Amino acid sequence: MIERSLFSEEHNMFRETVRRFMEREVVPFHAQWEKDGIVPRELWLKAGEAGLLCCTVPEEYGGLGLDYLFDVVVFEELWRVGASGPGFLIHTDLVATYILSFGTEEQKRHWLPKMVKGEAIGSLGMTEPHAGSDLKAIRTRATRDGDDFLINGQKVFISNGQLCDVIVLATKTDSAAGAKGVTLFLVDTHTEGFRRGKNLDKLGMHAQDTSELFFDNVRVPASAILGEEGRGFQQMMTxxxxxxxxxxxxxxxxxxxxxxxxxxxxxxxxxxxxxxxxxxxxxxxxxxxxxxxxxxxxxxxxxxxxxxxxxxxxxxxxxxxxxxxxxxxxxxxxxxxxxxxxxxxxxxxxxxxxxxxxxxxxxxxxxxxxxxxxxxxxxxxxxxxxxxxxx
CATH class of the missing domain: 1.20.140.10 (Butyryl-CoA Dehydrogenase, subunit A, domain 3)
Incomplete structure (x- = not known):
């Protein structure tokens, strides 16, 4: 094999740490998690304690401030042992990245330290029954109501759906504006009106919770917008x-x-x-x-x-x-x-x-x-x- 020159000795040492974690905390239990259709929240807390979550999050937000290769190491070692259950990639590479890139200072300080520790689990709410790759076709709506928004709609095939505490949610705030009517929100799943559907029975990845999510007049403040209103589609493209x-x-x-x-x-x-x-x-x-x-x-x-x-x-x-x-x-x-x-x-x-x-x-x-x-x-x-x- 051609030697991989990307990784330094520090990365290689971290890989050994991650590999030991997988052998100790994941491999012996993964078969049971496949039967359960979900991994326990305790695994997320252990991964957070071991420094395996959101490696690139800056120290000011509770992270280690490491480079992207540390996240790559975690993902590779998960897949090397066939552990498709822990949804660390969605949590780390997508949700935390969205918050870091587009979040306000308040949003970053509220969510990122909890995500680094595994205390809050992140999910990405984009796909809908009638909108997969065509994100402009989403129907979940966020309607202005005074200083708040009311969110109504449905998402499907959502990884970490049964466990998530925060969702980067794609909505339509202007149905007539096409791509320019898409807005992202950070939604706390403890908010009234949010409901998890069933844990979906899939061909593979049986240990990863993948769910339907429902939003019935979920009231969120305007401060829950991630980035700018009407800029969600452009943010997703980046x-x-x-x-x-x-x-x-x-x-x-x-x-x-x-x-x-x-x-x-x-x-x-x-x-x-x-x-x-x-x-x-x-x-x-x-x-x-x-x-x-x-x-x-x-x-x-x-x-x-x-x-x-x-x-x-x-x-x-x-x-x-x-x-x-x-x-x-x-x-x-x-x-x-x-x-x-x-x-x-x-x-x-x-x-x-x-x-x-x-x-x-x-x-x-x-x-x-x-x-x-x-x-x-x-x-x-x-x-x-x-x-x-x-x-």
């Missing part, structure tokens, strides 16, 4: 590259991991008087996947580098997301095949990885949307300029 980069990090990590599991398994499993690894088909399949995994890792690490320099644009993020997501799904499929019948058994991690993988082609923008972004840029460049990746 964070898409980061969200898609995180998906690429996940896919690159899982791809490497399942190849390793399969190499170990086939080296031990006997068939027709030899190991499965002795067959040329096995060797060629894994060799091809390994070559593609190295390429995906190099691309992903380059995108991380660009992101940290403030240079990762939405088109490059879409390319990374599309390539790594497609490889992720290909790798779990071909590696499960090399496990034979045992690969179809839930007790084997490759089976769970296969079920968990399918969402990657949908979450953070579907593969089809990624193709639209890339194609738009490809053809607009023929007309003298790179496309804007608005969706």
């Amino acid at each position: 964070k898409l590259a980061q969200e898609r980069l995180a998906q690429a990090v996940r896919s690159a990590t899982v791809t490497e991991t399942v190849i390793g599991w399969t190499a170990d398994y086939t080296a031990e499993r006997k068939a027709f008087g030899q190991t499965v690894a002795d067959f040329q088909n096995t060797q060629f399949k894994l060799a091809e996947l390994q070559a593609e995994a190295v390429s995906a890792r190099v691309l992903t690490d380059k995108c991380i580098e660009l992101f940290m320099q403030g240079k990762l644009d939405p088109v490059d993020a879409a390319i990374a997301k599309m390539i790594t997501a497609n490889l992720h799904c290909k790798a779990v499929d071909e590696c499960l095949q090399l496990h034979g019948g045992w690969g179809y058994m839930w007790e084997y991690p490759i089976c769970r990885a296969y079920a968990d993988a399918r969402i990657i082609k949908i979450a953070g923008g579907s593969i089809e949307v990624m193709k639209m972004i890339i194609a738009r840029d490809l053809f607009s460049s023929r007309k003298g300029g790179r496309a804007q990746a608005a969706e």
